[in-house]
Amino acid sequence: MTSAHSGANSLGSSGGRMAAGATPRAESATGSTTSVAPVSPIDEIPLEELSLEEAVQRVEELEHEGRPPVAGTLSNVLTALAVVALGIGTLIGSAELGVGTASKPGSGTWPLIVSVVTILLGVGLLFLARRTHDGERFARASLLVLVGLATMVVFVVLLPIIGFEIPAALLCFVWLRFLGREGWRLSALLSVALVAAFYLIFVGALSVPIPHLF
Amino acid sequence: MDFAPVLHGFSVVVEPTNLLYCLIGVVIGMLVGVLPGLGPAATIAILLPITFGIEPVTAIIMLAGIFYGAQYGGTITSVLLRLPGEASSVVTVFDGFALARQGKAGTALGIAAIGSFIGGTVSIVALTLVAPFVAGFALDFGPPEYTALALLGILLVATVGGGSRTKAVVAACIGLLLATVGRDTFTGAERFTFHNLNLGDGLDFVPIAMGLFGLGEILYNLEERHNAVKAPSTVANVWPSRADLRQSSGAIGRGSVLGFLLGILPGGGATIASLVAYAVEKRRAKNPERFGKGAVEGVAAPETANNAAATSSFIPLLTLGIPANATMAVIYGALLIQGVSVGPRLVTDEPDLFWGVVNSMYIGNILLLIMSIPLVGLFVKILRVRPAILAPITVLITLIGVYTVNNSVFDIGLVIVFGAVGYLMKKLGFEPGPLVLAFVLGSLLEDSLRRSLLIFDGDPTGFLSRPISGTLLLIFLLVILLPIITPTLARRRAPRRETTPSATKELV
Numbered sequence: 001m002t003s004a005h006s007g008a009n010s011l012g013s014s015g016g017r018m019a020a021g022a023t024p025r026a027e028s029a030t031g032s033t034t035s036v037a038p039v040s041p042i043d044e045i046p047l048e049e050l051s052l053e054e055a056v057q058r059v060e061e062l063e064h065e066g067r068p069p070v071a072g073t074l075s076n077v078l079t080a081l082a083v084v085a086l087g088i089g090t091l092i093g094s095a096e097l098g099v100g101t102a103s104k105p106g107s108g109t110w111p112l113i114v115s116v117v118t119i120l121l122g123v124g125l126l127f128l129a130r131r132t133h134d135g136e137r138f139a140r141a142s143l144l145v146l147v148g149l150a151t152m153v154v155f156v157v158l159l160p161i162i163g164f165e166i167p168a169a170l171l172c173f174v175w176l177r178f179l180g181r182e183g184w185r186l187s188a189l190l191s192v193a194l195v196a197a198f199y200l201i202f203v204g205a206l207s208v209p210i211p212h213l214f
Numbered sequence: 215m216d217f218a219p220v221l222h223g224f225s226v227v228v229e230p231t232n233l234l235y236c237l238i239g240v241v242i243g244m245l246v247g248v249l250p251g252l253g254p255a256a257t258i259a260i261l262l263p264i265t266f267g268i269e270p271v272t273a274i275i276m277l278a279g280i281f282y283g284a285q286y287g288g289t290i291t292s293v294l295l296r297l298p299g300e301a302s303s304v305v306t307v308f309d310g311f312a313l314a315r316q317g318k319a320g321t322a323l324g325i326a327a328i329g330s331f332i333g334g335t336v337s338i339v340a341l342t343l344v345a346p347f348v349a350g351f352a353l354d355f356g357p358p359e360y361t362a363l364a365l366l367g368i369l370l371v372a373t374v375g376g377g378s379r380t381k382a383v384v385a386a387c388i389g390l391l392l393a394t395v396g397r398d399t400f401t402g403a404e405r406f407t408f409h410n411l412n413l414g415d416g417l418d419f420v421p422i423a424m425g426l427f428g429l430g431e432i433l434y435n436l437e438e439r440h441n442a443v444k445a446p447s448t449v450a451n452v453w454p455s456r457a458d459l460r461q462s463s464g465a466i467g468r469g470s471v472l473g474f475l476l477g478i479l480p481g482g483g484a485t486i487a488s489l490v491a492y493a494v495e496k497r498r499a500k501n502p503e504r505f506g507k508g509a510v511e512g513v514a515a516p517e518t519a520n521n522a523a524a525t526s527s528f529i530p531l532l533t534l535g536i537p538a539n540a541t542m543a544v545i546y547g548a549l550l551i552q553g554v555s556v557g558p559r560l561v562t563d564e565p566d567l568f569w570g571v572v573n574s575m576y577i578g579n580i581l582l583l584i585m586s587i588p589l590v591g592l593f594v595k596i597l598r599v600r601p602a603i604l605a606p607i608t609v610l611i612t613l614i615g616v617y618t619v620n621n622s623v624f625d626i627g628l629v630i631v632f633g634a635v636g637y638l639m640k641k642l643g644f645e646p647g648p649l650v651l652a653f654v655l656g657s658l659l660e661d662s663l664r665r666s667l668l669i670f671d672g673d674p675t676g677f678l679s680r681p682i683s684g685t686l687l688l689i690f691l692l693v694i695l696l697p698i699i700t701p702t703l704a705r706r707r708a709p710r711r712e713t714t715p716s717a718t719k720e721l722v
Contacts, residue, residue, distance in 0.1 A: 102667055105400075108405075155626075176602065181602065
């Protein structure tokens with residue numbers, strides 16, 4: 001796990017450790033997500049050689065401990081293209097609003113300026129794509145995020161129809177049991193207890209007009 | 215300087231409600247600091263809905279308490295588990311954990327708490343003296359000055375933080391674009407609303423902040439593999455010895471000054487202050503090799519500095535109306551929601567609010583000192599709560615909380631959308647902080663730019679002919695150009711060496 005990250009992060013201060021253009025893609029996608037407890041980068045270098053730059057670098061490494069590996073160049077290119085596309089979209093939108101002139105700025109003037117800057121930055125990202133190492137790869141763990149988002153979408157869709165209690169309990173249960181790997185019994189009990197608590201606070205004490213079943 | 219409003223501020227603080235909310239704020243802050251995962255910006259964002267029902271001064275006292283309370287709490291996990299609860303406590307890990315391994319965890323925590331207290335208090339006193347002066351200076355700022363100031367503020371926050379500079383500026387641009395959604399205040403034209411009535415009045419700050427900081431961070435943390443950590447059940451001997459105190463007194467003094475100064479700068483703030491203070495102590499030390507092996511100064515300096523910086527970063531917000539970092543941007547949003555106009559007039563127009571919030575920090579720091587020395591064991595126990603259990607609770611608080619603001623299901627949808635955006639941004643290396651900051655400053659920036667252009671009759675060189683806006687724009691250009699020029703020069707000087715594209719350089 002740490003091999004990819006320390007490689008990417010060390011680029012910052014101890015230049016030359018990585019050959020130009022080499023992306024830290026050396027390791028396989030699955031190897032890192034299943035590997036055992038990470039070796040901490042803090043133990044690798046003797047601490048007396050710590051300069052501020054290295055300290056900063058270690059700070060970043062510590063923050064990235066336990067994270068999926070760095071994204072590859074393709075992902076960086078796609079990100080850059082998405083930024084450019086966003087810029088072009090808002091550029092067209094601003095042009096339709098009326099560009100105006102410098103002495104008489106219109107509704108579209110300001111968004112137009114910002115769109116142009118966005119497009120330029122997106123192009124810049126495109127050029128830097130091979131040297132960018134701050135994105136993360138989408139690993140199997142990213143599916144957990146999709147599940148998490150799905151529970152929220154279900155919550156907001158069901159809320160106006162059947163009230164918040166059942167969707168909230170469902171959300172809690174999925175997060176505890178499947179995303180958090182808690183036990184069945186604890187998940188079920190805690191979900192019910194939490195929803196009861198939310199009911200007492202929001203409906204009982206604060207009388208928030210949130211749709212509720214009971 | 216007139217001290218009557220300062221003293222009156224104390225009478226605001228000692229009102230029972232304000233005292234209570236100050237206590238609630240620092241306790242939440244301490245908890246947030248202890249629990250890895252959510253940072254202070256996320257917590258403040260999630261708690262925005264509950265500030266609606268209370269007085270502005272009370273609300274801000276609580277939110278401020280969360281912010282500086284988190285600086286205290288972050289130390290505990292850094293020292294005991296080598297898991298920084300807060301970004302600003304990361305350097306504390308080096309010496310704090312080394313001390314803990316030598317069985318001196320109590321000393322490290324005690325020194326950190328005392329340092330934080332002194333740093334915070336020094337910073338409040340300095341803030342009391344400096345803030346009215348800065349606000350007075352800014353009173354005759356016109357639209358051109360505000361344009362330049364907002365531009366510079368956004369750029370500094372985007373470039374000084376960690377991560378990719380280009381991506382941070384992209385995030386800021388997206389924030390500026392999101393701020394244009396809704397009716398144009400000058401012409402009344404609908405912009406980027408896609409004929410959705412809910413967007414007519416523009417995007418609300420609350421769902422954006424709650425989504426990007428709150429849900430985004432929770433979703434991002436889902437992917438993290440949590441190593442089972444064993445929290446020590448008790449911490450003994452929290453009172454540092456006289457020798458330890460003597461040894462770290464210099465570090466605490468320097469940390470206070472450094473932290474105060476770095477906290478004022480936009481984009482500065484607690485994290486950088488802690489790094490610089492640590493580096494300064496190491497450079498000054500007679501035998502720097504002690505650092506990283508359990509030097510007390512290595513804990514005292516960064517912990518003092520981060521707290522001093524947390525306090526002084528209120529200065530640009532409360533005197534100029536320009537938030538200096540992501541957390542301040544959320545507090546700025548809270549003030550706007552409360553209908554408080556933030557700017558140089560705040561000190562004179564709303565003395566109760568200004569001095570109430572500033573003086574509440576004295577009380578807050580005393581409360582935190584009590585919580586982090588005699589009561590530290592209590593907070594260590596909280597480490598046993600598993601993140602898996604906290605996550606769904608936070609999600610539900612966010613979803614139901616955002617509903618309570620406008621009683622609108624649309625807002626829940628919005629917060630989920632921004633949660634997904636926040637996750638994707640963090641995943642792809644874009645910091646959400648600059649986006650939120652640019653969003654809150656967006657309409658101010660556009661307004662002042664358009665007003666300035668009207669004043670100058672369309673001549674953009676007008677900005678340069680006014681001394682303050684000219685200077686600010688000059689700095690703006692320097693900040694953009696320097697990182698482009700310096701690596702090129704460095705490459706010419708040392709052609710064989712790789713250049714350093716990462717953002718770590720400018721942290722120094």
